[in-house]
Amino acid sequence: MTDKIKKTEVLEKHIIGENGISYTLGEDGLYYPDIRLPEGTHYEIGRYGRMRGEYLKEHRRSLYMELLLSGKLNEYLYQTDEECHQMIKRLVEQMKTKQGVTEQMKSENQMQWVGMMNNIRHCAEEVVLRDIVYL
Template identity: 60%
Template sequence: MYYLDLYLPEEAEYLIEKYGMLRKSYLQEHRKGLYLELVLAGKLNEHLYQIDEEYNQMMDRLVEQMKERQGVTEELKMQDQMAWVGKMNNIRNCAEEIVVKEIVYA
């Protein structure tokens, strides 16, 4: 009996953070075909790294835009630090919810 000598291509090592791991779990559970395609092509780690990078860039943009719209400035931080912290936490949570829906679960 003969067995094929199959192997997966070598993947580049990337530091995968929280949102890359969320994407991996999503692909494993809901998009099995795409997950297997990425694994067999040796591009899964690269894809997850790109998801992390896109997430960070989009978060930075959204947080800045929301800060401008809601009038959250350094002046507010100096005058009323607790109000500033509350608004910034709200902004970050809203931005994170948007980005996770748009990038991780897309």
């Protein structure tokens, strides 16, 4: 019986490809490109930004990939989230005025005020989702 001698390849942990992109060896033996956000572009993304990101990933794949590969996705989602919060705040104030929801109502009839405010916030959020997040 002969023993088979296995040759083991020693793969480098980091390489630079012909295209100039650096790659790192993964645990599965495959090389993955080292893609990082440009310096100073990491933002905390809130609820609406994450929702917009998921929508782009599922329904607007080309725009998502363009933003991702250019390093602008994180900033775009952050700006979208900020825009949504500002629009909700503005819409809530407008709806409160139009429906006559005041601080006096809050002190006189709290349950009615809470119900109306919940309805206003929900309506404002629906407008934002329709006009910004899922556009």
